[in-house]
Amino acid sequence: MNLPFLQQQQQDHQVQQKLAQLEEDKIYTLVLELLNPSLREQALLDLSKKREQYEDLALVLWYSYGVITVLLQEIVSVYPMLTPPTLNGVTSNRVCNALALLQCVANHNETRTLFLNAHLPLYLYPFLNTTSKTRPFEYLRLTSLGVIGALVKNDNPEVISFLLSTEIIPLCLRIMETGSELSKTVAIFIIQKILLDETGLYYICQTYERFYAVATVLHNMVTQLVETQAIRLLKHVIRCYLRLSDNPRAREALRQCLPEPLRDTTFHAVLKDDAATRRCLGQLLMNLSDNGMN
Numbered sequence: 001m002n003l004p005f006l007q008q009q010q011q012d013h014q015v016q017q018k019l020a021q022l023e024e025d026k027i028y029t030l031v032l033e034l035l036n037p038s039l040r041e042q043a044l045l046d047l048s049k050k051r052e053q054y055e056d057l058a059l060v061l062w063y064s065y066g067v068i069t070v071l072l073q074e075i076v077s078v079y080p081m082l083t084p085p086t087l088n089g090v091t092s093n094r095v096c097n098a099l100a101l102l103q104c105v106a107n108h109n110e111t112r113t114l115f116l117n118a119h120l121p122l123y124l125y126p127f128l129n130t131t132s133k134t135r136p137f138e139y140l141r142l143t144s145l146g147v148i149g150a151l152v153k154n155d156n157p158e159v160i161s162f163l164l165s166t167e168i169i170p171l172c173l174r175i176m177e178t179g180s181e182l183s184k185t186v187a188i189f190i191i192q193k194i195l196l197d198e199t200g201l202y203y204i205c206q207t208y209e210r211f212y213a214v215a216t217v218l219h220n221m222v223t224q225l226v227e228t229q230a231i232r233l234l235k236h237v238i239r240c241y242l243r244l245s246d247n248p249r250a251r252e253a254l255r256q257c258l259p260e261p262l263r264d265t266t267f268h269a270v271l272k273d274d275a276a277t278r279r280c281l282g283q284l285l286m287n288l289s290d291n292g293m294n
Contacts, residue, residue: 027054031061034070044074044097051104058108061101068105068118074098075123078140085132092136096143099124103143107150116162121148128171131178138180145175145186152193160197169194169204173217181230184221188236195243205247215244215257222259229270235277238262242280245287255288 027050033043051057061067078095081087102120105111115121124144130137148168151159163169168190175187191214194200204210218237225234241258244250261267262281271278 023054027057027060031064031067035066040070040074041094044094044101048097048100051100057101058105058111062105062111062114068120071098071102072120072123079126082126082130085130085134085137087132087134087136087140089136092140096139099140099143099147103147103150106147107153109154112151112154112156113158116151116159121151121163121168122166124148125167125171128168128175131174138183141175141179142183142186145172145183145190148190149186152190155193155196157197157199160194160200163190163194164200164203169210170213173213176217177220181228181233185232185236188221188233188240192236192240192243195240201243201247205244205250211244211250211253214240215250215253219257219259222261226261226266229267231270231274231277234267234270235274235280238277238280238284242284242287245284251287258284258288 027047030043030047030050033039034047036043047057054060061071074095075098078087078091081091102115102124106115106121124147127140127144130141148163152163172187172190176184176191179187195204204214218240221233221237225237241254241262245254263285267281271281
């Protein structure tokens with residue numbers, strides 16, 4: 001038995017444990033500093049940087065006295081700067097750090113339902129409803145979308161049911177038309193996740209108006225993609241159309257209104273190295289063909 005080696009291993013383990021404890025102590029100190037207005041801005045920044053290093057940060061944030069209230073206070077304090085649009089970069093960065101911590105709570109399995117039950121996503125909707133194209137507003141919208149994206153990525157029917165009771169679909173549709181490429185990508189990801197849920201698909205296809213609103217925005221995106229050839233967006237657009245084609249009424253409508261660039265060779269070059277998306281497009285066209293689903 002190699003005793004020096006085992007002793008070294010034990011020492012290394014003890015050092016790692018000590019470092020982990022120091023790091024955890026630092027997290028708790030920063031969380032306490034959120035309660036102090038003079039220390040809050042720096043604590044928000046430091047914690048937002050550490051949120052992926054400490055997996056239980058969401059639990060600490062949720063169960064620490066006054067912390068969620070502080071984060072909501074940071075969000076609400078920005079509302080007066082939305083109309084007229086006076087938000088500057090420093091304030092945007094600060095509130096986005098608060099949103100990043102809320103995203104951490106939304107993403108954690110043990111706090112997600114608590115986050116929903118408190119209706120916290122609704123506090124973000126005024127940010128998603130802005131239209132200013134300045135960098136501070138674009139960053140604010142993108143970070144807010146990230147919180148909703150964290151909620152939907154785990155395919156939880158409870159999340160979809162909650163979102164369907166709010167105005168998230170029209171908010172995302174507008175961003176899909178007018179936002180930056182990154183914001184459009186997150187917004188269409190949220191719509192795609194809603195469609196992948198059976199209740200979400202039924203909801204969107206339940207009335208002509210809802211289907212038409214989604215189909216019109218997807219059609220406009222395809223028109224834009226002919227110019228930009230943005231493959232990340234194109235992947236989501238094709239998958240949204242494919243999922244819509246699972247619904248009989250939507251499938252019948254898509255036979256008439258699927259954009260021509262998805263039927264011809266317009267996107268062949270951009271998809272040549274993406275076999276999965278090519279298969280999705282092929283399946284979509286098969287579903288809409290005379291020999292496809294009935």
